[in-house]
């Protein structure tokens with residue numbers, strides 16, 4: 001199969017981009033008073049405004065033709081039906097099945113996948129209730145007050161984001177803590193305030209072989225053993241993994257192991273038992289609402305024509321900028337303190353999924369796939385990197401995310417926050433011309449000489465594209481929708497580019513090298529087998545450790 005970049009649809013878009021390159025969004029808005037109506041969609045209390053983009057109806061049509069030529073509708077069907085869309089690993093990608101509703105009328109798949117999902121959901125529900133009612137006790141008979149979720153990457157980012165985003169809904173359960181980093185500082189800081197007799201650890205790892213998680217889990221176990229005996233370990237550890245055997249070897253009791261499956265990619269796994277800690281914090285009803293929000297997005301994605309399909313339109317907009325305008329990055333700016341970790345979550349989701357160099361057939365791509373995902377919560381980001389967005393020559397598409405209802409009852413804050421969000425997208429799109437700058441300076445009474453000097457510095461070119469996602473309230477349901485929206489968006493991009501969003505072979509390489517370097521850091525012999533820089537850094541590290549007299553163990 002040839003690359004999509006060799007298709008007539010791709011060539012038509014290349015040409016269309018050239019014809020649009022000299023037109024500003026200001027002009028597009030002036031020419032079409034119905035732009036907002038034409039380029040916005042509403043779904044279940046979620047408004048997606050994509051009118052502030054460098055697009056016309058023709059752009060939309062051409063992008064939709066590209067999606068059809070790339071076989072996106074067929075790929076969506078294959079995904080839905082559990083075909084092995086993860087070709088390099090020979091697996092299906094059935095994360096959407098994890099949020100299916102038993103009463104949805106969907107046929108249960110013949111291979112029993114839905115039955116397996118329901119069985120684990122039931123095990124989770126019982127566990128959540130036992131924890132929340134104080135039935136599940138620690139080794140000295142006290143109820144569990146703190147739950148430490150140990151996992152990294154996909155086994156951390158989704159649940160951590162959701163727990164932070166839904167903080168106002170975390171009532172009646174244990175306090176949640178998340179530990180991911182190999183730097184022991186994170187675990188040490190977390191354990192410092194905890195009582196081993198009332199602390200439960202959830203070790204979350206698809207493979208149960210990940211270095212960070214294994215190291216943190218072992219240290220947590222040692223911490224527990226300082227005040228109890230090995231017989232108590234099984235009472236204080238649960239595991240969420242596809243590798244039951246390794247979890248049992250660690251000391252987790254079989255009934256405390258929650259399964260998930262190889263057809264759930266780590267970064268798509270928050271809907272599985274990987275979300276157990278979140279479910280303990282939210283309560284079962286809250287967790288179900290989270291799944292239902294995602295299921296609503298699935299239903300929209302799988303059943304809506306491409307031209308009204310929110311994840312598909314978002315995917316096409318990203319492809320438009322990355323593949324046809326040369327954009328290298330995409331910024332996420334949630335104007336919501338609860339979504340501060342959204343950029344970090346999407347960094348893995350997007351960059352691990354779409355940062356690929358070959359097609360699913362192994363053919364080298366002749367265009368970039370995936371963008372550098374970055375961002376920071378608003379309004380903080382206005383005082384950090386917005387200068388670059390307003391006046392540098394870089395094209396950076398932005399997603400603004402904002403909730404109509406705040407999480408607090410403090411007066412005055414929220415209208416100002418929302419106003420800032422809307423003002424930034426307006427200013428970035430509209431810009432400020434030389435004539436407008438001059439007129440403004442003149443109105444302020446500045447002398448002509450001063451106006452001349454300042455004008456070039458104050459011009460904002462504008463034409464910076466952005467989407468705005470506005471919803472009424474950040475509830476478990478809305479968050480489920482939002483997270484599933486981005487999952488489908490990112491996978492649709494991959495399907496159109498013809499790459500596999502479900503593998504991550506590149507991540508392995510650095511891990512292999514780290515294993516080799518560990519013994520070299522403590523060996524008395526100089527490392528000689530690396531490049532000069534790495535050998536030099538190993539030697540310098542050893543010298544520093546010797547000088548400071550710290551132990552390396």
Ligand SMILES: O=P(O)(O)OC[C@H]1O[C@H](O)[C@H](O)[C@@H](O)[C@@H]1O
Pocket residue numbers: 152153154155204205206207208209210213266267352504507
């Ligand atoms: O869940 P685990 O098996 O511990 O894997 C944790 C993480 O490991 C690697 O970094 C992978 O690239 C990630 O996709 C994965 O989420």
